[in-house]
Amino acid sequence: MSDTLLSIRGLTKAYPGVVANDDVSFDIQKGEIHALLGENGAGKSTLVKMIYGLVAPDKGDMSFDGAGHAPSKPSEARQAGVAMVFQHFSLFDALNVAENVALGMENPPAPRDLAKRIREVSELYGLPLDPARMVGTLSAGERQRVEIIRCLLQDPRLLIMDEPTSVLTPQEVEILFETLRKLKAEGTSILYISHKLEEIRALCDHATILRHGKNVGTCIPAESTAREMAEMMVGSSFATPAAHDRELGDVLLDVTGLSLPQQGDFGTPLRDISFQLRAGEVLGLGGVAGNGQDELLMALSGEYLTEAGSVALKGADVSRHGPSARRNAGLLSAPEERLGHAAAPDMSLTENGVLTAAERQNLTSNGLINWGKAQGFAETVIKTFDVRTPGPHVAARALSGGNLQKYVVGREILQDPEVLVINQPTWGVDAAAAASIRQALLDLAAKGAAIVVISQDLDELMEISDRFGALNEGRLSAPRPVAELDMEQIGLMMGGAHGMEVAHVEH
Amino acid sequence: MDLSSINPVLLVASIMVSATPILLAAMGEMVVEKSGVLNLGVEGMMITGAVVGFAVAVNTTSPMLGFVAAAIAGAALSLAFGFLTQFLLSNQVATGLGLTLAGLGLSALIGKPYEGMKSPTLPKLDIPVLGDLPVLGKMVFSHDIMVYFSLALVVAVWAFLKHTRAGLILRAVGESHDSAHALGYKVVRVRLIAILFGGACSGLGGAYLSLVRVPQWTEGMTAGAGWIALAIVVFASWRAGRVLIGAYLFGGVTVLQLNLQAAGANVPVALLSASPYLITILVLVVISARGNHGAPAALGRPFHASH
Numbered sequence: 001m002s003d004t005l006l007s008i009r010g011l012t013k014a015y016p017g018v019v020a021n022d023d024v025s026f027d028i029q030k031g032e033i034h035a036l037l038g039e040n041g042a043g044k045s046t047l048v049k050m051i052y053g054l055v056a057p058d059k060g061d062m063s064f065d066g067a068g069h070a071p072s073k074p075s076e077a078r079q080a081g082v083a084m085v086f087q088h089f090s091l092f093d094a095l096n097v098a099e100n101v102a103l104g105m106e107n108p109p110a111p112r113d114l115a116k117r118i119r120e121v122s123e124l125y126g127l128p129l130d131p132a133r134m135v136g137t138l139s140a141g142e143r144q145r146v147e148i149i150r151c152l153l154q155d156p157r158l159l160i161m162d163e164p165t166s167v168l169t170p171q172e173v174e175i176l177f178e179t180l181r182k183l184k185a186e187g188t189s190i191l192y193i194s195h196k197l198e199e200i201r202a203l204c205d206h207a208t209i210l211r212h213g214k215n216v217g218t219c220i221p222a223e224s225t226a227r228e229m230a231e232m233m234v235g236s237s238f239a240t241p242a243a244h245d246r247e248l249g250d251v252l253l254d255v256t257g258l259s260l261p262q263q264g265d266f267g268t269p270l271r272d273i274s275f276q277l278r279a280g281e282v283l284g285l286g287g288v289a290g291n292g293q294d295e296l297l298m299a300l301s302g303e304y305l306t307e308a309g310s311v312a313l314k315g316a317d318v319s320r321h322g323p324s325a326r327r328n329a330g331l332l333s334a335p336e337e338r339l340g341h342a343a344a345p346d347m348s349l350t351e352n353g354v355l356t357a358a359e360r361q362n363l364t365s366n367g368l369i370n371w372g373k374a375q376g377f378a379e380t381v382i383k384t385f386d387v388r389t390p391g392p393h394v395a396a397r398a399l400s401g402g403n404l405q406k407y408v409v410g411r412e413i414l415q416d417p418e419v420l421v422i423n424q425p426t427w428g429v430d431a432a433a434a435a436s437i438r439q440a441l442l443d444l445a446a447k448g449a450a451i452v453v454i455s456q457d458l459d460e461l462m463e464i465s466d467r468f469g470a471l472n473e474g475r476l477s478a479p480r481p482v483a484e485l486d487m488e489q490i491g492l493m494m495g496g497a498h499g500m501e502v503a504h505v506e507h
Numbered sequence: 508m509d510l511s512s513i514n515p516v517l518l519v520a521s522i523m524v525s526a527t528p529i530l531l532a533a534m535g536e537m538v539v540e541k542s543g544v545l546n547l548g549v550e551g552m553m554i555t556g557a558v559v560g561f562a563v564a565v566n567t568t569s570p571m572l573g574f575v576a577a578a579i580a581g582a583a584l585s586l587a588f589g590f591l592t593q594f595l596l597s598n599q600v601a602t603g604l605g606l607t608l609a610g611l612g613l614s615a616l617i618g619k620p621y622e623g624m625k626s627p628t629l630p631k632l633d634i635p636v637l638g639d640l641p642v643l644g645k646m647v648f649s650h651d652i653m654v655y656f657s658l659a660l661v662v663a664v665w666a667f668l669k670h671t672r673a674g675l676i677l678r679a680v681g682e683s684h685d686s687a688h689a690l691g692y693k694v695v696r697v698r699l700i701a702i703l704f705g706g707a708c709s710g711l712g713g714a715y716l717s718l719v720r721v722p723q724w725t726e727g728m729t730a731g732a733g734w735i736a737l738a739i740v741v742f743a744s745w746r747a748g749r750v751l752i753g754a755y756l757f758g759g760v761t762v763l764q765l766n767l768q769a770a771g772a773n774v775p776v777a778l779l780s781a782s783p784y785l786i787t788i789l790v791l792v793v794i795s796a797r798g799n800h801g802a803p804a805a806l807g808r809p810f811h812a813s814h
Contacts, residue, residue: 053691054689054691073691074689074691075691078691086689090683090685090686090687090689090690091683091686092678092679092682092683092686092687093682093683093804094678094801094803094804095675095678095679099675099679102672102675103676103679103687103690103692104690108672
């Protein structure tokens with residue numbers, strides 16, 4: 001077994017009320033890219049945290065290159081040769097690149113040498129980075145490079161990557177894959193966590209699939225279809241949203257020359273955005289995170305007011321109206337950040353329902369809340385969108401990310417909006433629930449609503465949109481019918497891959 | 508008004524003495540806040556340091572032992588704050604305010620038998636050559652050791668935060684405790700050490716008040732110095748150099764307005780008395796109004812390693 005780098009035997013980890021990992025076993029060979037597949041909540045993150053020493057297993061053991069591997073803290077795992085690129089970057093905005101890299105290393109060299117090594121490694125792998133830049137000013141793709149370079153500087157033998165591509169453009173993904181293949185050719189093993197099946201088919205040698213914390217099978221991705229792997233992940237087959245064929249009606253939302261100055265230190269200004277949206281139409285807006293998505297949603301929802309005449313709803317100017325006025329006029333929105341923006345974490349689902357639906361669902365009379373009716377509305381959302389929760393009295397914070405997402409999306413859809421602006425509608429929900437949310441959006445459009453969907457998931461946008469536009473540094477490309485587009489053009493619309501080149505390690 | 512009664516040499520010398528307690532407390536609090544913890548108990552720790560330092564110095568007749576005891580007392584009080592906020596996850600604002608109230612009460616109790624006594628005070632250093640310089644020697648180079656200690660502390664804290672790995676880790680913890688935890692750093696331990704350091708510095712600042720500046724004990728003698736130290740940290744944008752400016756500015760205006768009052772300036776006394784607060788805040792607001800404020804992003808947020 002000298003070819004095995006990491007061997008996992010019977011790993012079990014239980015949290016109160018949920019078994020995150022149940023008797024999981026598999027091996028990672030030297031110099032292979034091994035995929036770990038599973039839906040949100042399948043136990044992938046817990047598993048890699050055990051390998052990286054952040055969580056101690058309840059049962060089971062691991063061996064790394066023949067020796068026992070039971071790291072009690074990440075520094076021990078790093079010394080053994082395990083490095084990890086986190087899904088939510090473990091970076092510090094107010095520190096510069098070199099300082100961020102130094103924090104992730106056991107014995108960082110002196111600052112000047114470190115800056116030099118960062119430049120060397122970043123050029124070797126085609127990931128240019130300036131060591132003196134503040135991390136808060138970097139794009140998501142650049143932040144990921146910081147994490148990757150931090151790992152590479154330690155010459156890891158096993159590199160763990162947790163959902164690395166969720167924030168990248170197609171071109172950036174290609175460059176990342178090229179870097180990973182070079183690493184593999186150098187003999188580094190990679191544990192690649194994702195739920196994007198096409199990526200795994202393109203990149204990985206083996207795949208281990210987790211469902212509800214159990215290892216439900218392995219496969220060779222290149223020899224399996226995406227559908228087969230998806231069904232192993234979900235454990236059943238699910239319906240893909242029905243194709244759309246709709247009559248378009250009048251223009252409901254007319255955005256002309258919408259601009260917004262930069263908000264806060266790390267915000268993105270909006271620059272001269274124009275588009276029209278007709279009844280029954282779904283406009284998909286893609287783009288790498290941080291290119292103005294949040295700002296656009298808030299400018300449309302009324303959280304940021306813009307110059308008079310820039311946003312018109314059904315022909316009436318609403319640019320200077322706040323969110324409540326726009327809601328009453330039929331323009332609803334669902335922001336990306338669930339806790340704190342879309343929902344108040346410590347308030348119950350019923351209360352959270354009242355917060356946005358009070359007017360349109362007549363949940364108040366004479367300034368008093370009709371709690372019976374409010375609870376009824378919350379229960380309808382829970383039932384219609386299959387929100388798994390003990391009931392509407394539960395605090396929003398207590399729901400898992402995917403379930404809360406279903407609730408906040410459902411809450412807006414059930415208010416019969418005429419225009420709905422929604423950011424990341426299926427972020428963090430499992431494949432079956434994502435399909436039902438998309439279907440609900442399509443049904444809403446079929447009833448004559450106009451919908452703006454902002455998303456990082458291009459497959460999702462291609463599936464449900466009539467037209468597609470991309471945000472890049474606060475500018476919107478002219479929306480084009482989805483039928484005319486291929487991936488290459490979409491990548492170019494998203495602004496391409498600035499300053500990136502394919503790795504050129506010689507062997 | 509007779510301005511000639513103000514001696515510039517004595518004025519500068521007393522400015523340095525007057526600024527030292529606030530400088531000590533503010534440096535400690537800056538380190539605490541850099542680690543992401545907001546301890547509003549500075550006033551309480553200062554006055555506890557003042558009374559404990561005074562009591563120990565009177566009983567042992569050694570002012571140095573008084574300072575050591577004051578640092579320990581301040582740290583002990585901050586440990587209570589650290590335990591409540593870091594392990595029991597209590598609200599930092601409420602706990603800090605409670606610490607101030609507890610410190611004020613505790614000090615009044617301890618200090619009762621010492622009222623009206625006079626403490627042994629620190630000797631002025633006799634620095635060769637520098638101390639003999641004309642004007643400058645008397646102005647800057649003939650103070651007690653704590654004045655120079657406080658200035659050295661500013662340099663040390665600046666260098667620690669900017670150039671050492673431990674300082675980088677401390678800033679990282681204050682910037683994002685979740686990221687720091689994910690990288691395997693001990694967030695709670697780092698914060699506790701910072702809290703203890705802040706408590707010790709506050710204690711020293713308090714003892715400087717009761718042992719050097721006004722060498723006697725009066726109930727409530729800190730008179731808001733701890734709150735000024737807190738404000739200086741914020742308006743100084745969490746930078747050691749600016750904290751120094753803020754503390755000396757406050758000390759300077761305090762001494763100057765006393766001199767002006769003595770010289771019979773034609774300005775209402777109430778306005779003169781308020782002027783140190785007004786001018787310090789005004790100047791620091793102007794400094795910090797320009798761009799980057801640099802508040803540690805995790806300041807005041809509780810941390811719990813949930814997985």
